[in-house]
Amino acid sequence: MRNDLFRTTLVTLFFCCLLSLSASAFAEIRLEKAMPEGGKAVLAFDTDRLLTMTETPFTVELIGGTGKILADAAVSLHLMMPAMAMPPNRPKALWLEGAYHGQAVFTMGGEWNAIMLIQRPGHDLVDLTFKLGEIQMK
Numbered sequence: 470m471r472n473d474l475f476r477t478t479l480v481t482l483f484f485c486c487l488l489s490l491s492a493s494a495f496a497e498i499r500l501e502k503a504m505p506e507g508g509k510a511v512l513a514f515d516t517d518r519l520l521t522m523t524e525t526p527f528t529v530e531l532i533g534g535t536g537k538i539l540a541d542a543a544v545s546l547h548l549m550m551p552a553m554a555m556p557p558n559r560p561k562a563l564w565l566e567g568a569y570h571g572q573a574v575f576t577m578g579g580e581w582n583a584i585m586l587i588q589r590p591g592h593d594l595v596d597l598t599f600k601l602g603e604i605q606m607k
């Protein structure tokens with residue numbers, strides 16, 4: 470009887486762990502913007518909550534007007550606070566297996582924007598502003 474209770478508790482704990490692990494593995498912040506020549510840019514942070522002073526992996530997907538993934542761009546983010554001048558914070562995102570990958574660090578609590586800079590050969594520089602909202606202190 471006591472053993473059964475123990476076993477039930479263990480099994481419950483195990484599934485709770487599994488659930489929370491899988492939830493955190495898929496949690497992301499995903500933002501989309503239309504591109505001027507058609508298609509869209511998708512900015513995804515690999516977290517469910519942005520915090521300051523934390524290396525936060527992000528990916529950029531560029532999908533052309535015809536649905537084709539664009540792999541030929543130079544991509545970076547210009548992370549800035551609309552309320553004040555901050556030191557330059559411009560992580561690059563490098564192409565790897567279907568998306569551009571980079572790491573963002575927000576150096577102060579408050580409202581942030583990410584201006585995505587997209588330069589493709591033979592095209593004008595594109596800048597897209599993503600509002601990230603209030604970023605909390607770690």
Ligand SMILES: [Cu+2]
Pocket residue numbers: 550553554555577579
């Ligand atoms: Cu600031």
